[in-house]
Amino acid sequence: xxxxxxxxxxxxxxxxxxxxxxxxxxxxxxxxxxxxxxxxxxxxxxxxxxxxxxxxxxxxxxxxxxxxxxxxxxxxxxxxxxx
Amino acid sequence: xxxxxxxxxxxxxxxxxxxxxxxxxxxxxxxxxxxxxxxxxxxxxxxxxxxxxxxxxxxxxxxxxxxxxxxxxxxxxxxxxxxxxxxxxxxxxxxxxxxxxxxxxxxxxxxxxxxxxxxxxxxxxxxxxxxxxxxxxxxxxxxxxxxxxxxxxxxxxxxxxxxxxxxxxxxxxxxxxxxxxxxxxxxxxxxxxxxxxxxxxxxxxxxxxxxxxxxxxxxxxxxxxxxxxxxxxxxxxxxxxxxxxxxxxxxxxxxxxxxxxxxxxxxxxxxxxxxxxxxxxxxxxxxxxxxxxxxxxxxxxxxxxxxxxxxxxxxxxxxxxxxxxxxxxxxxxxxxxxxxxxxxxxxxxxxxxxxxxxxxxxxxxxxxxxxxxxxxxxxxxxxxxxxxxxxxxxxxxxxxxxxxxxxxxxxxxxxxxxxxxxxxxxxxxxxxxxxxxxxxxxxxxxxxxxxxxxxxxxxxxxxxxxxxxxxxxxxxxxxxxxxxxxxxxxxxxxxxxxxxxxxxxxxxxxxxxxxxxxxxxxxxxxxxxxxxxxxxxxxxxxxxxxxxxxxxxxxxxxxxxxxxxxxxxxxxxxxxxxxxxxx
Numbered sequence: 001x002x003x004x005x006x007x008x009x010x011x012x013x014x015x016x017x018x019x020x021x022x023x024x025x026x027x028x029x030x031x032x033x034x035x036x037x038x039x040x041x042x043x044x045x046x047x048x049x050x051x052x053x054x055x056x057x058x059x060x061x062x063x064x065x066x067x068x069x070x071x072x073x074x075x076x077x078x079x080x081x082x083x
Numbered sequence: 084x085x086x087x088x089x090x091x092x093x094x095x096x097x098x099x100x101x102x103x104x105x106x107x108x109x110x111x112x113x114x115x116x117x118x119x120x121x122x123x124x125x126x127x128x129x130x131x132x133x134x135x136x137x138x139x140x141x142x143x144x145x146x147x148x149x150x151x152x153x154x155x156x157x158x159x160x161x162x163x164x165x166x167x168x169x170x171x172x173x174x175x176x177x178x179x180x181x182x183x184x185x186x187x188x189x190x191x192x193x194x195x196x197x198x199x200x201x202x203x204x205x206x207x208x209x210x211x212x213x214x215x216x217x218x219x220x221x222x223x224x225x226x227x228x229x230x231x232x233x234x235x236x237x238x239x240x241x242x243x244x245x246x247x248x249x250x251x252x253x254x255x256x257x258x259x260x261x262x263x264x265x266x267x268x269x270x271x272x273x274x275x276x277x278x279x280x281x282x283x284x285x286x287x288x289x290x291x292x293x294x295x296x297x298x299x300x301x302x303x304x305x306x307x308x309x310x311x312x313x314x315x316x317x318x319x320x321x322x323x324x325x326x327x328x329x330x331x332x333x334x335x336x337x338x339x340x341x342x343x344x345x346x347x348x349x350x351x352x353x354x355x356x357x358x359x360x361x362x363x364x365x366x367x368x369x370x371x372x373x374x375x376x377x378x379x380x381x382x383x384x385x386x387x388x389x390x391x392x393x394x395x396x397x398x399x400x401x402x403x404x405x406x407x408x409x410x411x412x413x414x415x416x417x418x419x420x421x422x423x424x425x426x427x428x429x430x431x432x433x434x435x436x437x438x439x440x441x442x443x444x445x446x447x448x449x450x451x452x453x454x455x456x457x458x459x460x461x462x463x464x465x466x467x468x469x470x471x472x473x474x475x476x477x478x479x480x481x482x483x484x485x486x487x488x489x490x491x492x493x494x495x496x497x498x499x500x501x502x503x504x505x506x507x508x509x510x511x512x513x514x515x516x517x518x519x520x521x522x523x524x525x526x527x528x529x530x531x532x533x534x535x536x537x538x539x540x541x542x543x544x545x546x547x548x549x550x551x552x553x554x555x556x557x558x559x560x561x562x563x564x565x566x567x568x569x570x571x572x573x574x575x576x577x578x579x580x581x582x583x584x585x586x587x588x589x590x591x592x593x594x595x596x597x598x599x600x601x602x603x604x605x606x607x608x609x610x611x612x613x614x615x616x617x618x619x620x621x622x623x624x625x626x627x628x629x630x631x632x633x634x635x636x637x638x639x640x641x642x643x644x645x646x647x648x649x650x651x652x653x654x655x656x657x658x659x660x661x662x663x664x665x666x
Contacts, residue, residue, distance in 0.1 A: 014098065017098055017101045017102055017105065018101060020101075020105045020108070020109075040280060041127075041129045041130065044130055044276060044280060044282060045097075045101070045130065045133065048097055048130075048286055049097055049098050049101065052096055052097050052098060052286075053098060058275075059275075060275045060278065060279060063275060063279060064279070
């Protein structure tokens with residue numbers, strides 16, 4: 001079983017990978033305003049990468065909800081718990 | 084094993100692809116070539132970018148991607164300000180997804196019109212996709228009148244296939260219908276993205292699409308393999324001929340595992356007919372191997388398919404090097420197949436340029452092995468490809484003849500050389516484009532052109548495209564040389580000069596250059612022609628040739644800017660006859 005902290009770290013790693021930024025610069029409250037490449041296309045890549053990393057699938061509604069990193073973390077954990 | 088081993092698609096994850104692309108871009112990777120790729124599309128195709136970059140970067144190619152607006156695709160081609168016209172892309176990807184729910188849109192398909200416009204307005208290679216058959220649950224079929232939706236997709240796909248067939252090498256099929264068969268509906272379409280972002284295609288499907296695009300890119304930059312070198316025992320048949328005898332080896336098409344090897348032969352022969360040179364490299368007694376080729380009823384590979392062989396007890400790396408020298412091709416255009424891990428390892432270490440493929444442990448995978456690696460892609464299939472094997476056999480006889488003559492002049496005169504040098508005819512454009520893509524050694528600047536580019540040169544009065552046909556008493560070589568002269572405000576410049584290595588060392592190159600320079604003098608009344616030499620890893624012999632004809636060089640930013648005033652110096656070429664060929 002993965003711990004909460006591990007999940008947080010893996011999400012950050014994915015965000016850094018998708019948007020091509022150093023993982024150290026991904027803050028707790030990262031969002032499209034603070035991460036350069038986080039636009040609607042980047043968001044699609046983020047969803048694909050998260051689904052692959054955690055072997056989960058989001059609903060359309062969840063995809064729309066993931067507006068910033070805290071919300072991403074929240075939705076990923078929601079899906080992990082639902083498995 | 085080395086990079087030649089085909090990787091399964093599923094082996095690489097999206098996160099790995101992103102990481103690889105980021106690494107390459109961060110390191111500012113050095114690319115051998117860049118290609119401008121433009122998507123003319125009616126949906127959100129941008130998610131393909133990481134996959135396309137990944138497969139191109141792996142091949143040392145930098146793709147420069149651009150995208151049209153979603154709207155009117157015709158307008159994008161007609162507007163003189165649009166990206167597609169101003170950026171002069173090397174590849175245009177007409178990427179259309181037809182919404183299976185939009186019944187109104189299904190009354191018209193403008194693909195033929197769009198392709199015709201793209202052919203007219205650009206010189207790019209054009210990629211066109213078939214449609215994914217409608218994947219929605221169907222109502223029970225009640226007859227042809229009920230089938231509006233599936234019929235529309237069938238009609239579109241039939242039309243797309245016929246457009247591609249009508250413009251070989253210029254319009255290339257991206258067969259979405261086949262991708263869907265390979266990946267399945269589950270991994271092809273994502274309705275969430277379709278409704279949220281107008282992006283219907285899923286990652287597995289996108290990666291198939293990207294791989295096919297990258298394959299075309301590789302051919303356009305000249306990354307093609309030319310020669311397949313095969314081990315014999317346990318590669319072309321089961322067992323060891325030296326021990327089991329011709330009747331003991333496993334190659335019977337009605338048995339296991341004979342049928343596997345028999346099918347492997349079929350695929351190899353298919354490649355030979357597409358112009359791939361087939362060679363044998365085996366530690367064996369030559370007589371034993373040829374006994375199989377000549378006598379085994381299920382051995383499809385015959386002596387006539389072979390461009391060369393090294394059957395002896397020497398080490399394989401040396402043998403492969405010898406084959407490369409004799410065929411006059413680079414080691415990097417060779418693929419070597421062997422069942423032995425030790426031999427594979429040895430060749431991979433000694434000759435890292437050679438692509439090494441080991442016979443799979445799971446023998447049933449063998450027939451598809453070479454096709455999976457996608458080594459021998461080509462966009463054009465010319466008459467020269469189909470007769471090439473014959474050509475190499477003639478070359479062997481010619482080399483044997485050469486040894487009988489003490490004097491080179493006497494030898495050359497005995498060849499009864501005939502050449503035809505003329506301006507490129509419309510029927511020769513495809514072959515000229517193919518030569519620019521495939522010729523690496525005798526190539527002045529290594530510029531690669533598509534058929535569209537060559538057509539443009541042929542039609543321009545500021546350019547002259549010259550071709551060379553060669554024949555001697557051993558056989559015909561066909562169209563094996565090309566040159567492009569460009570008239571610029573600075574003067575006349577040799578844009579391209581290339582010849583197949585098969586025709587060199589007969590002084591044909593001197594005759595060809597002389598005729599080209601003469602044409603430049605006559606066409607544009609200039610005394611001097613610039614012959615800029617751009618060194619590559621393989622074209623040193625062009626420089627030697629230019630030195631021999633009295634070319635004077637000055638250095639211009641890494642380019643040896645050669646100048647030929649008057650006609651080039653040539654050795655005796657009186658033994659060459661000028662005759663009409665190929666027209």
